Amino acid sequence: xxxxxxxxxxxxxxxxxxxxxxxxxxxxxxxxxxxxxxxxxxxxxxxxxxxxxxxxxxxxxxxxxxxxxxxxxxxxxxxxxxxxxxxxxxxxxxxxxxxxxxxxxxxxxxxxxxxxxxxxxxxxxxxxxxxxxxxxxxxxxxxxxxxxxxxxxxxxxxxxxxxxxxxxxxxxxxxxxxxxxxxxxxxxxxxxxxxxxxxxxxxxxxxxxxxxxxxxxxxxxxxxxxxxxxxxxxxxxxxxxxxxxxxxxxxxxxxxxxxxxxxxxxxxxxxxxxxxxxxxxxxxxxxxxxxxxxxxxxxxxxxxxxxxxxxxxxxxxxxxxxxxxxxxxxxxxxxxxxxxxxxxxxxxxxxxxxxxxxxxxxxxxxxxxxxxxxxxxxxxxxxxxxxxxxxxxxxxxxxxxxxxxxxxxxxxxxxxxxxxxxxxxxxxxxxxxxxxxxxxxxxxxxxxxxxxxxxxxxxxxxxxxxxxxxxxxxxxxxxxxxxxxxxxxxxxxxxxxxxxxxxxxxxxxxxxxxxxxxxxxxxxxxxxxxxxxxxxxxxxxxxxxxxxxxxxxxxxxxxxxxxxxxxxxxxx
RNA sequence: CGGGACGUGGCGCAGCUUGGUAGCGUACUACCUUGGGGUGGUAGGGGUCGCAGGUUCAAAUCCUGUCGUUCCGACCA
Numbered sequence: 001x002x003x004x005x006x007x008x009x010x011x012x013x014x015x016x017x018x019x020x021x022x023x024x025x026x027x028x029x030x031x032x033x034x035x036x037x038x039x040x041x042x043x044x045x046x047x048x049x050x051x052x053x054x055x056x057x058x059x060x061x062x063x064x065x066x067x068x069x070x071x072x073x074x075x076x077x078x079x080x081x082x083x084x085x086x087x088x089x090x091x092x093x094x095x096x097x098x099x100x101x102x103x104x105x106x107x108x109x110x111x112x113x114x115x116x117x118x119x120x121x122x123x124x125x126x127x128x129x130x131x132x133x134x135x136x137x138x139x140x141x142x143x144x145x146x147x148x149x150x151x152x153x154x155x156x157x158x159x160x161x162x163x164x165x166x167x168x169x170x171x172x173x174x175x176x177x178x179x180x181x182x183x184x185x186x187x188x189x190x191x192x193x194x195x196x197x198x199x200x201x202x203x204x205x206x207x208x209x210x211x212x213x214x215x216x217x218x219x220x221x222x223x224x225x226x227x228x229x230x231x232x233x234x235x236x237x238x239x240x241x242x243x244x245x246x247x248x249x250x251x252x253x254x255x256x257x258x259x260x261x262x263x264x265x266x267x268x269x270x271x272x273x274x275x276x277x278x279x280x281x282x283x284x285x286x287x288x289x290x291x292x293x294x295x296x297x298x299x300x301x302x303x304x305x306x307x308x309x310x311x312x313x314x315x316x317x318x319x320x321x322x323x324x325x326x327x328x329x330x331x332x333x334x335x336x337x338x339x340x341x342x343x344x345x346x347x348x349x350x351x352x353x354x355x356x357x358x359x360x361x362x363x364x365x366x367x368x369x370x371x372x373x374x375x376x377x378x379x380x381x382x383x384x385x386x387x388x389x390x391x392x393x394x395x396x397x398x399x400x401x402x403x404x405x406x407x408x409x410x411x412x413x414x415x416x417x418x419x420x421x422x423x424x425x426x427x428x429x430x431x432x433x434x435x436x437x438x439x440x441x442x443x444x445x446x447x448x449x450x451x452x453x454x455x456x457x458x459x460x461x462x463x464x465x466x467x468x469x470x471x472x473x474x475x476x477x478x479x480x481x482x483x484x485x486x487x488x489x490x491x492x493x494x495x496x497x498x499x500x501x502x503x504x505x506x507x508x509x510x511x512x513x514x515x516x517x518x519x520x521x522x523x524x525x526x527x528x529x530x531x532x533x534x535x536x537x538x539x540x541x542x543x544x545x546x547x548x549x550x551x552x553x554x555x556x557x558x559x560x561x562x563x564x565x566x567x568x569x570x571x572x
Numbered sequence: 573c574g575g576g577a578c579g580u581g582g583c584g585c586a587g588c589u590u591g592g593u594a595g596c597g598u599a600c601u602a603c604c605u606u607g608g609g610g611u612g613g614u615a616g617g618g619g620u621c622g623c624a625g626g627u628u629c630a631a632a633u634c635c636u637g638u639c640g641u642u643c644c645g646a647c648c649a
Binding site for chain 1: 585649
């Protein structure tokens with residue numbers, strides 16, 4: 001392809017509305033163009049990248065024995081009623097009506113549809129196992145889309161679904177997918193970590209996420225890992241072991257103390273001269289519309305996903321001021337946030353983190369403004385407390401497997417695998433005849449890869465101040481040939497010659513034939529991120545051209561016929 | 573959901589306080605110049621100033637509403 005003919009416009013400046021580097025660079029280098037909030041056009045360069053990621057995914061899925069199909073993007077309400085998710089999925093599910101007023105939705109994921117397909121198409125255990133997948137646009141009406149392709153509303157995803165006769169067979173399918181995923185991201189040139197995770201709205205028992213470790217602070221997830229053993233988990237699923245701490249407040253008896261305008265844990269600890277570890281932090285949440293009092297040791301924080309699971313609710317948020325007032329009024333208390341405590345709260349569900357179990361003679365809000373209680377014990381509460389692990393792990397805590405110190409890093413989730421079990425097959429009556437003649441629901445697994453997010457994660461991971469550094473396997477083109485001086489006939493003709501040789505050697509090459517100064521062409525080449533750059537300049541008088549590797553920075557002067565010794569491209 | 577900020581050629585912005593011919597940089601077109609990291613110059617084309625009302629002789633500018641974009645937030649960070 002000639003550079004002058006590629007449909008692309010690079011910008012001199014970053015777009016004003018972009019925050020993360022992958023978003024800024026993809027817009028500035030002319031890969032994407034926003035159409036609406038969280039909805040992007042994939043321009044020709046981007047589409048080439050996405051097709052490469054797709055092809056790697058497709059090849060490895062096929063090699064793992066999965067079969068590709070394509071399901072509809074618009075789905076009928078009925079199936080979602082069957083699975084029970086129509087009323088559970090919330091506003092992220094984009095609902096719409098057709099001309100006959102029939103209720104439909106845009107597919108955010110396809111468990112319902114694939115279960116329908118299996119129900120219709122699989123009658124016998126002899127047809128199992130089977131793994132079906134598709135690569136398609138998904139739509140999730142995110143509360144707050146941002147970060148460009150990293151969290152769009154419309155995005156491209158590969159989703160696969162396995163059907164097995166038993167849990168043991170599912171284990172096998174799951175392991176095959178795990179191995180395929182490792183291979184896929186390897187081939188994309190991305191280092192990933194497989195981590196334990198929460199299974200969220202998709203449901204199921206076991207799940208793992210594949211995280212690209214960005215080596216910077218970008219990425220939406222915190223990943224805790226252990227260098228000594230193989231432990232790694234998303235922060236929303238990390239159970240850590242706490243180092244010893246003082247948990248006895250030492251207050252001899254239960255009494256109220258005046259704490260004027262002392263609200264936060266830090267202020268309380270400072271005012272009463274106690275460790276934060278002997279204060280019980282009390283927060284009011286609203287789970288599916290009902291208030292819940294949540295307790296945790298003062299030096300620790302709530303992990304809301306864990307809390308959500310502990311409540312069994314679908315939706316969880318922290319209470320607003322008015323809701324707190326209502327709750328306090330119901331108990332004939334008058335206290336604002338900062339002075340709330342568990343003593344006397346008998347008309348509300350109380351969920352406490354496991355750290356609270358250890359507390360003795362501790363400090364808590366008195367449910368009166370400007371007052372706290374000291375010397376509180378759990379036996380002073382008038383209502384039973386539900387204990388659960390709802391704590392956000394943090395650095396300094398210990399690995400649950402080997403007690404070594406946990407480390408944390410930021411990661412971008414590019415893939416996940418779930419064991420679904422019979423969650424969908426049971427509800428949707430998707431069964432097969434087992435070997436013993438009985439009807440059994442399918443044992444299912446599901447496996448996703450964010451295609452567009454993977455591409456964005458690659459930019460997030462590999463870039464410098466001049467632009468993108470695409471891994472060769474997913475770069476839009478492999479090599480760009482730049483004649484320094486477009487007016488120099490010798491340079492031009494040799495550049496063209498090299499370009500043609502690249503093409504006939506199976507390389508995806510671009511010739512920068514534009515009548516621009518060298519600097520402009522170099523800047524664009526770096527910005528767009530061609531992995532290999534061949535420069536034909538004055539050196540040609542001595543029979544030499546320049547070769548640069550964008551990823552490694554390697555730069556050499558070589559003879560034109562030597563370039564193929566340096567360009568390593570997989571599956572040419 | 574709540575709060576703030578911003579909507580002016582493709583992109584980045586000024587102008588608004590104090591109402592009076594719509595500007596700058598970049599990108600684009602043509603010509604000249606230059607030719608190893610976004611050359612320099614001349615001449616052009618492109619915007620009903622998000623939209624709708626209102627005030628006024630006159631509105632990008634003041635007022636009201638609305639839509640969009642964006643950041644932040646929930647006694648934790």
